[in-house]
Amino acid sequence: MAAPRFETIKKHIIAKVEKGQWQPGDAVPSENLLAEQFSVSRMTARRALTELTDAGVLQRIQGAGTFVAEQLPTGSLLEIRNIADEITERGHRHLAEVLELTELPASSLIAAQLGIAPDSVVFFSRLRHFEEDTRNQRHAIQVEERFVLPAVAPDYLQQDFTTQTPSAYLSSLSPLSEADHWVEAVMPDSALQAWLNISPTTPCLKLSRRTMGLQRGRRKKQIVNFAMLYHPGDKYRLGGHLVNNPS
Amino acid sequence: MAAPRFETIKKHIIAKVEKGQWQPGDAVPSENLLAEQFSVSRMTARRALTELTDAGVLQRIQGAGTFVAEQLPTGSLLEIRNIADEITERGHRHLAEVLELTELPASSLIAAQLGIAPDSVVFFSRLRHFEEDTRNQRHAIQVEERFVLPAVAPDYLQQDFTTQTPSAYLSSLSPLSEADHWVEAVMPDSALQAWLNISPTTPCLKLSRRTMGLQRGRRKKQIVNFAMLYHPGDKYRLGGHLVNNPS
DNA sequence: AAGTGGTCTAGACCACTTG
DNA sequence: AAGTGGTCTAGACCACTTG
Numbered sequence: 001m002a003a004p005r006f007e008t009i010k011k012h013i014i015a016k017v018e019k020g021q022w023q024p025g026d027a028v029p030s031e032n033l034l035a036e037q038f039s040v041s042r043m044t045a046r047r048a049l050t051e052l053t054d055a056g057v058l059q060r061i062q063g064a065g066t067f068v069a070e071q072l073p074t075g076s077l078l079e080i081r082n083i084a085d086e087i088t089e090r091g092h093r094h095l096a097e098v099l100e101l102t103e104l105p106a107s108s109l110i111a112a113q114l115g116i117a118p119d120s121v122v123f124f125s126r127l128r129h130f131e132e133d134t135r136n137q138r139h140a141i142q143v144e145e146r147f148v149l150p151a152v153a154p155d156y157l158q159q160d161f162t163t164q165t166p167s168a169y170l171s172s173l174s175p176l177s178e179a180d181h182w183v184e185a186v187m188p189d190s191a192l193q194a195w196l197n198i199s200p201t202t203p204c205l206k207l208s209r210r211t212m213g214l215q216r217g218r219r220k221k222q223i224v225n226f227a228m229l230y231h232p233g234d235k236y237r238l239g240g241h242l243v244n245n246p247s
Numbered sequence: 248m249a250a251p252r253f254e255t256i257k258k259h260i261i262a263k264v265e266k267g268q269w270q271p272g273d274a275v276p277s278e279n280l281l282a283e284q285f286s287v288s289r290m291t292a293r294r295a296l297t298e299l300t301d302a303g304v305l306q307r308i309q310g311a312g313t314f315v316a317e318q319l320p321t322g323s324l325l326e327i328r329n330i331a332d333e334i335t336e337r338g339h340r341h342l343a344e345v346l347e348l349t350e351l352p353a354s355s356l357i358a359a360q361l362g363i364a365p366d367s368v369v370f371f372s373r374l375r376h377f378e379e380d381t382r383n384q385r386h387a388i389q390v391e392e393r394f395v396l397p398a399v400a401p402d403y404l405q406q407d408f409t410t411q412t413p414s415a416y417l418s419s420l421s422p423l424s425e426a427d428h429w430v431e432a433v434m435p436d437s438a439l440q441a442w443l444n445i446s447p448t449t450p451c452l453k454l455s456r457r458t459m460g461l462q463r464g465r466r467k468k469q470i471v472n473f474a475m476l477y478h479p480g481d482k483y484r485l486g487g488h489l490v491n492n493p494s
Numbered sequence: 495a496a497g498t499g500g501t502c503t504a505g506a507c508c509a510c511t512t513g
Numbered sequence: 514a515a516g517t518g519g520t521c522t523a524g525a526c527c528a529c530t531t532g
Binding site: 004005006027030040041042043044047061062063064065 | 519520521522523524528529530531532
């Protein structure tokens with residue numbers, strides 16, 4: 001089955017932007033021009049432009065035209081996303097490096113987040129996620145520290161997280177249903193500076209997330225894992241679109 | 248001039264969901280039915296459903312129908328909150344200090360966010376928000392920089408924002424319906440250090456928010472204002488509760 | 495005045511699920 | 514088979530900016 005035509009046009013525009021042929025601020029072809037170039041109706045060309053605008057790739061000004069937007073990678077604040085999917089949707093390549101994969105006794109802080117006794121054994125993974133753009137520029141975009149209940153994922157330590165993210169693996173085991181999360185601004189310690197390749201004065205966006213899910217054979221929702229996600233403040237931001245709430 | 252028809256349909260659906268007349272999991276009327284009920288073409292009814300789906304209010308399944316999504320995200324990261332309400336709900340006292348209230352020409356960055364020509368005159372306010380706890384300890388918790396289109400709020404500069412926040416004032420003028428927002432980690436400049444009473448090495452959580460609303464006499468939803476909210480990273484965090492909508 | 499984006503119509507064919 | 518959502522067309526009129 002062929003891809004929808006508006007997808008073809010979106011990919012065409014994304015490719016131009018990613019290659020840098022169309023710079024931020026540049027005008028992109030008008031709806032009428034795209035319709036002609038791709039032999040589609042104006043509504044179809046329009047859909048491609050509208051969806052890229054909603055995605056933050058383009059900016060439209062009525063009467064003036066459509067322009068390439070200033071861009072920073074943006075993660076979603078509103079849903080539980082897999083960073084690999086996020087990067088892929090931007091048309092970039094995701095790479096992961098496993099820095100650590102082991103079991104360890106839970107500190108009191110971690111134990112409290114997971115709702116278990118301190119010093120209980122938990123599985124721990126630390127990954128570094130890269131985003132590689134179309135010019136093969138590779139950016140360390142996230143350091144992920146994740147604490148997992150062994151009962152939830154007994155084979156966690158045997159997984160190859162370079163091919164499937166911990167998040168994807170865990171949601172394959174049990175459908176993730178809810179999460180608490182919060183965002184903080186923190187300074188990187190020396191290890192984090194090295195992993196993210198940032199200076200000691202670059203602040204980091206820290207996203208903490210506690211995920212709850214239904215386990216096979218259980219009716220009750222329970223905590224599945226706790227993750228701390230560190231992003232370089234100058235290369236990443238978290239965003240969302242809100243509807244229908246008074247200011 | 249009337250609002251677009253797809254907006255009318257969106258509001259109708261949102262009202263039903265908010266009143267609880269349509270519960271999560273319930274089917275909403277089909278495109279064809281809505282088109283008939285509202286005397287519009289199917290494409291227009293479809294637009295209403297599609298936009299509410301993108302916003303997470305509805306869920307669509309091809310061949311099956313359109314349903315109210317399981318649960319709506321709630322929490323301060325997930326909705327547009329007034330900081331005065333937030334503080335009051337914590338049982339603390341909110342105080343505001345007006346640092347600046349003037350008109351100025353929009354920089355290119357601000358102009359881009361507001362969708363206007365650079366150097367257009369906009370209203371600008373800078374406020375400092377304090378949270379006073381039960382021991383009368385006062386903490387500077389937010390510096391708010393807000394750029395407002397004069398057409399939206401002609402009397403903006405005459406307001407007393409120590410008694411009513413700009414956010415509350417603006418939403419009293421026009422029901423604000425949608426917003427984009429994003430979070431970044433930044434280092435404070437010297438002015439911000441002084442206002443928030445933090446050291447040069449304390450990172451800040453920066454929340455940027457672009458609010459869109461319907462203006463009287465205009466069909467089109469347009470940008471109402473753009474705000475940048477700075478919080479001390481060691482005294483403030485943004486959080487929320489997520490519910491995953493399986494898709 | 496010409497070009498651009500914003501809204502809308504009245505159809506069409508298709509993919510998918512079973513209200 | 515009937516109904517639903519997904520894609521698409523070839524038009525139309527309008528609001529807005531000056532490419």
